[in-house]
Amino acid sequence: MKTADLAASAGVSPQHVRNLEAAGVLPAAARTATGYRLYTDEHLSALHCYQALARGHGAPIARAIMTAIYRDDTAEAFALIDASHHTLHEQRQALAQTTQILNAISNAVDERLHASVPMSIRELAHLLGVRTSALRVWENAGLLTPERLPGVQHRSYDADDVRDARVIRLLRQGHYRFTRIKPVIEELRNARTGTALRSVLEERHTAFTARARAMLHAAALLDQHLTAYAARPRPIAAYA
Incomplete structure (x- = not known):
């Protein structure tokens, strides 16, 4: 899918998608011969994970978690999640x-x-x-x-x-x-x-309860994402 398609499916702007990819929150997209990005279901899953994590843990921690995952450092990602739960x-x-x-x-x-x-x-x-x-x-x-x-x-x-x-x-x-x-x-x-x-x-009590529920939802999405995509290679390919 194109940048605009991925952005529309997540309710964000195309520039936001490009920013997240540049920050390492999303895996690098394959490019066509003319330089257009091509996103996959993995990118959509990663984007939904990030959004859910941001609602539960806040955007800075969500970014750190996803970038750790795409550095193949899941231990760091889990440590960040544990620390956020401890803070709550x-x-x-x-x-x-x-x-x-x-x-x-x-x-x-x-x-x-x-x-x-x-x-x-x-x-x-x-x-x-x-x-x-x-x-x-x-x-x-x-x-x-x-x-x-x-x-x-x-x-x-x-x-x-x-x-x-x-x-x-x-x-x-x-x-x-x-x-x-x-x-x-x-x-x-x-x-x-x-x-x-x-x-x-x-x-504040209501907000903490909502945040805990958001964390739970984010954990479920992240687990699904890791199960589906963590072991897959993510090459950057060029398409004619």
Whole structure:
């Protein structure tokens, strides 16, 4: 088949097909005497494999997998696939931990305060069971923004500050770094509740599930491709 035929069968542009061949994602096409490329069912299979791998693993990894295969380095291709699955597993674990933490902090966000506000730094530290120095560190990191009373410059924590401090304490107990805590606090300040954040986590969970399914589909296509074509010679021929 011609370049345009292969491109149309995969729903891509002819230039995209030529780019993938030049990158080694597709095997080199045979050429006619006049220089036109001639593609086969193997090229179509390889192109479908690449597209499926890109949906599951991302385009850069898909390219690396297919180029490894056409360098006859299937071990490298499988190692790339394994590493990508491992990355997805780690992301799932992080998502599960974040969801767990969100469930824990929902009480800190939604429950009514049992203590009077505003509070001093010592009162808040006592409420949370932390040192006053911890509250100062959180403030220096931009996680807390208490009001400073005029004249004496003592810190004054209102209800939102107390809520944020509770959330920070729980996330720190989960070994979250400040760089990960800050977006959570900002989201809570903007949304006032954990609803928006929970929605984001649910979307990520759905995306991970879709990605895992795409990986499974790509693995099936790649297995079929290797079974059908891996042992075949791929000469570059010229046709009159």
